[in-house]
Amino acid sequence: MKAMLPQFGIEPERFMLTWVSANEGEKFAEVVKDLVAKVKLVGPLGKVSERTGGELIG
Amino acid sequence: MGDKLNFAFYWTAGCGGCEVATLDIDEKILDVAELANIVLWPIAMDFKYEDIENMDDDNIDVSFINGAIRNTEQREIAELLREKSKVVVAFGACACHGGIPSLGNFHNKDEIFQEAYVDTISTNNPDNNLPTPKTEVAEGELTIPEFFDTVYKLDDLIEVEYYLPGCPPSTDLIIKAVEAIANDNLPPVGSVIASKKTVCDECDREKKEKKVKEFRRPYEVDVDPELCLLEQGIICCGSATTGGCGANCPTVNMPCRGCYGPTSEVADQGAKLLSAVASVIDSDDQEEIAKIAKDILDPGGTFYRFGMSNSLLKRKKLG
Ligand code: SF4
Ligand code: SF4
Numbered sequence A: 001m002k003a004m005l006p007q008f009g010i011e012p013e014r015f016m017l018t019w020v021s022a023n024e025g026e027k028f029a030e031v032v033k034d035l036v037a038k039v040k041l042v043g044p045l046g047k048v049s050e051r052t053g054g055e056l057i058g
Numbered sequence B: 001m002g003d004k005l006n007f008a009f010y011w012t013a014g015c016g017g018c019e020v021a022t023l024d025i026d027e028k029i030l031d032v033a034e035l036a037n038i039v040l041w042p043i044a045m046d047f048k049y050e051d052i053e054n055m056d057d058d059n060i061d062v063s064f065i066n067g068a069i070r071n072t073e074q075r076e077i078a079e080l081l082r083e084k085s086k087v088v089v090a091f092g093a094c095a096c097h098g099g100i101p102s103l104g105n106f107h108n109k110d111e112i113f114q115e116a117y118v119d120t121i122s123t124n125n126p127d128n129n130l131p132t133p134k135t136e137v138a139e140g141e142l143t144i145p146e147f148f149d150t151v152y153k154l155d156d157l158i159e160v161e162y163y164l165p166g167c168p169p170s171t172d173l174i175i176k177a178v179e180a181i182a183n184d185n186l187p188p189v190g191s192v193i194a195s196k197k198t199v200c201d202e203c204d205r206e207k208k209e210k211k212v213k214e215f216r217r218p219y220e221v222d223v224d225p226e227l228c229l230l231e232q233g234i235i236c237c238g239s240a241t242t243g244g245c246g247a248n249c250p251t252v253n254m255p256c257r258g259c260y261g262p263t264s265e266v267a268d269q270g271a272k273l274l275s276a277v278a279s280v281i282d283s284d285d286q287e288e289i290a291k292i293a294k295d296i297l298d299p300g301g302t303f304y305r306f307g308m309s310n311s312l313l314k315r316k317k318l319g
């Protein structure tokens, strides 16, 4: 997945895989905050019409 | 001539293999000639687009179009055939899902031109001339079709009644389709003329427990002829791929590359394959998993080999 996303022009920061157990509430909150912060930095992903430059289909 | 049907065969961005597959139905091609007048078939006969333009709408009973759409001429003829045809069949992987040409969606027009007309070692192009849609010469203006950034499947542009997948479709399925047309016994509009099952369902290889420590290419392995290829660490796309070919490739020790496209339950063939492959990795250790996954050199090209135009993401983001 990590190797494939950049092939689609998708920033690797958007993807995260981690293990949090059910009793690690605090860790979960941190992990999510961390990911949200990273994704905010890279900004919106764009719709399919933007991906194709709006050339033919949207 | 009166009662005969009118057929058109057309190719867009393809390799010609689908045309050969049509001829490969051998003596059955005579049945086709018996059944129908061929009003357009650029590979085999001389016709002018003008003849088609002058037809009434719906004059063609069935248009078989193979190839993806990647330039303005292909779009124009596909739209023209749509207008003049009662039924359009997307013939082959390129027309159904984008096929091999749609791997171009991992690049854009500029990158493709740079590679094809400048960077390839066999190219001698000191002035960096690239194709341009319009060129002025002493005699006037010359035009060639305009190349798109993105490769499209046929139904991105026009309505399509039937899909005959495969790269190319198997002879049996082509005959099945022609017979259905001859007997006026066509399935519901929108049908894919193939199997409802997966390639794995059609594959005779023995399936045991899938536990893989490394992925290898077929040439790197002494392939066991009985055992499931994926279990031998060879990436095989059978589990997410529509059957109908009779598991052609695994039968001859080659993995399925997914040319028949996703089964009806699968929204995105590549994502499904990625998860199928990830689930056979035999490790709980993140580092080891990453190392095993590194064996897959080109995951995008491997999992979306025949279907970038059909994927949820469609292409590499432009810009
Ligand atoms: S589907 Fe395969 S055989 Fe047919 S035109 Fe495309 S690449 Fe060629
Ligand atoms: S993964 Fe490939 S080899 Fe294994 S059963 Fe499916 S089609 Fe056959």
Ligand code: SF4
Binding pocket: B166, B167, B199, B241, B242, B245, B246, B247, B248, B249, B250, B255, B256, B257, B258, B259, B260, B261
């Ligand atoms: S086994 Fe897979 S790649 Fe081979 S013909 Fe069938 S669908 Fe295509």
